[in-house]
Amino acid sequence: xxxxxxxxxxxxxxxxxxxxxxxxxxxxxxxxxxxxxxxxxxxxxxxxxxxxxxxxxxxxxxxxxxxxxxxxxxxxxxxxxxxxxxxxxxxxxxxxxxxxxxxxxxxxxxxxxxxxxxxxxxxxxxxxxxxxxxxxxxxxxxxxxxxxxxxxxxxxxxxxxxxxxxxxxxxxxxxxxxxxxxxxxxxxxxxxxxxxxxxxxxxxxxxxxxxxxxxxxxxxxxxxxxxxxxxxxxxxxxxxxxxxxxxxxxxxxxxxxxxxxxxxxxxxxxxxxxxxxxxxxxxxxxxxxxxxxxxxxxxxxxxxxxxxxxxxxxxxxxxxxxxxxxxxxxxxxxxxxxxxxxxxxxxxxxxxxxxxxxxxxxxxxxxxxxxxxxxxxxxxxxxxxxxxxxxxxxxxxxxxxxxxxxxxxxxxxxxxxxxxxxxxxxxxxxxxxxxxxxxxxxxxxxxxxxxxxxxxxxxxxxxxxxxxxxxxxxxxxxxxxxxxxx
Ligand code: GLN
Numbered sequence: 001x002x003x004x005x006x007x008x009x010x011x012x013x014x015x016x017x018x019x020x021x022x023x024x025x026x027x028x029x030x031x032x033x034x035x036x037x038x039x040x041x042x043x044x045x046x047x048x049x050x051x052x053x054x055x056x057x058x059x060x061x062x063x064x065x066x067x068x069x070x071x072x073x074x075x076x077x078x079x080x081x082x083x084x085x086x087x088x089x090x091x092x093x094x095x096x097x098x099x100x101x102x103x104x105x106x107x108x109x110x111x112x113x114x115x116x117x118x119x120x121x122x123x124x125x126x127x128x129x130x131x132x133x134x135x136x137x138x139x140x141x142x143x144x145x146x147x148x149x150x151x152x153x154x155x156x157x158x159x160x161x162x163x164x165x166x167x168x169x170x171x172x173x174x175x176x177x178x179x180x181x182x183x184x185x186x187x188x189x190x191x192x193x194x195x196x197x198x199x200x201x202x203x204x205x206x207x208x209x210x211x212x213x214x215x216x217x218x219x220x221x222x223x224x225x226x227x228x229x230x231x232x233x234x235x236x237x238x239x240x241x242x243x244x245x246x247x248x249x250x251x252x253x254x255x256x257x258x259x260x261x262x263x264x265x266x267x268x269x270x271x272x273x274x275x276x277x278x279x280x281x282x283x284x285x286x287x288x289x290x291x292x293x294x295x296x297x298x299x300x301x302x303x304x305x306x307x308x309x310x311x312x313x314x315x316x317x318x319x320x321x322x323x324x325x326x327x328x329x330x331x332x333x334x335x336x337x338x339x340x341x342x343x344x345x346x347x348x349x350x351x352x353x354x355x356x357x358x359x360x361x362x363x364x365x366x367x368x369x370x371x372x373x374x375x376x377x378x379x380x381x382x383x384x385x386x387x388x389x390x391x392x393x394x395x396x397x398x399x400x401x402x403x404x405x406x407x408x409x410x411x412x413x414x415x416x417x418x419x420x421x422x423x424x425x426x427x428x429x430x431x432x433x434x435x436x437x438x439x440x441x442x443x444x445x446x447x448x449x450x451x452x453x454x455x456x457x458x459x460x461x462x463x464x465x466x467x468x469x470x471x472x473x474x475x476x477x478x479x480x481x482x483x484x485x486x
Pocket of ligand 1: 125126127128150151170171172173175203310418421
């Protein structure tokens with residue numbers, strides 16, 4: 001049962017094959033058994049989960065049905081949860097208990113989802129491997145010597161090992177899509193503004209976006225239906241009407257124009273990943289889609305521009321963590337300045353400090369024009385590249401990552417880690433929706449395909465991903481091991 005998709009579980013709950021309490025207990029048992037190996041959860045809410053599950057069962061018995069009612073879910077620990085610790089993977093917030101729920105959390109709970117717990121992540125969502133977490137690295141269920149990807153690695157590993165039915169993540173430069181690729185599951189980063197950021201701890205406010213991490217495009221559509229929409233508490237949340245994202249899933253892709261960016265099939269791409277993505281493109285061709293080579297000429301500037309914009313915004317956002325208002329405060333400060341300095345030096349990890357320093361430097365009066373303004377100009381060029389491409393094609397497809405999951409500890413150079421997002425980061429700079437779906441295995445490790453649509457075209461993105469999943473079985477493969485209760 002626990003390996004089923006949300007759509008399937010919803011049917012099982014409606015038919016009475018299983019209750020939400022039984023299903024919730026089954027996932028809790030697996031978390032208890034396997035979390036010590038995977039380190040995917042930082043908090044497990046056993047009691048509240050069983051209470052919510054009982055409420056969902058009662059609501060169903062009263063005749064209420066909705067697709068997420070009674071479905072067990074995990075939230076990335078970046079989303080504030082009332083009364084339950086929200087650590088953001090940091091010592092700075094290791095004891096922080098928010099007094100309110102993030103909009104994403106309240107919307108999913110209003111839809112009837114049951115919260116199993118909070119998942120591990122890179123500290124303040126900075127990273128591509130989940131190794132920067134204060135709570136230790138997450139392990140990839142496909143090979144526990146390898147990283148799950150980051151920063152939403154806890155959510156991705158939890159889905160891949162069937163420790164929950166669905167999960168949330170956030171994506172600032174690739175943090176939903178890259179871990180989805182490394183863990184062989186489905187992840188969607190919606191358009192900027194599609195989902196409220198209220199109560200989601202800010203990293204880089206002009207890039208951050210929440211999204212679903214799950215087992216299929218259909219499940220991503222069901223989750224997006226609950227998560228999307230205007231929220232007056234977030235002024236950057238878009239006033240664009242929410243569609244029923246399941247409505248177009250079954251549309252044919254006959255005549256669909258798929259853009260293949262030359263720059264995403266160039267040097268640096270591993271041959272196995274290239275082959276798997278090209279075979280997936282062949283599936284679309286058989287279904288009547290047309291493949292068109294396109295250019296994204298400024299893609300090579302995206303990582304550099306991102307590593308000015310994102311740290312600049314992070315340095316401003318993280319200034320609130322001063323030992324006074326939230327979280328960690330150093331012991332026995334001698335005066336106010338000592339308290340600020342030591343609380344921040346002791347509370348933040350190395351990668352976070354590196355970003356704060358880079359960001360502060362890029363925003364300083366003498367360097368603002370040389371770095372920040374320049375990066376914003378590049379951002380505009382990148383957006384224009386996509387606009388031009390979408391004149392020619394309906395969707396853009398390439399690899400999510402140049403390779404499969406790497407070994408824990410393998411990347412010690414920060415710049416090598418930054419290059420992990422070479423195919424995903426431009427999508428955040430342009431504010432577009434992007435998605436990763438599994439398309440194969442290389443040496444037993446999953447490979448992800450990256451799909452990008454134009455602004456607010458999530459419906460099309462999900463349709464194109466779903467059509468692939470209707471015609472292939474890659475999304476059904478699960479990591480071996482972790483068999484107890486399966
Ligand atoms: N890997 C990128 C970074 O470290 C993106 C992270 C993210 O999307 N949150 O900033």
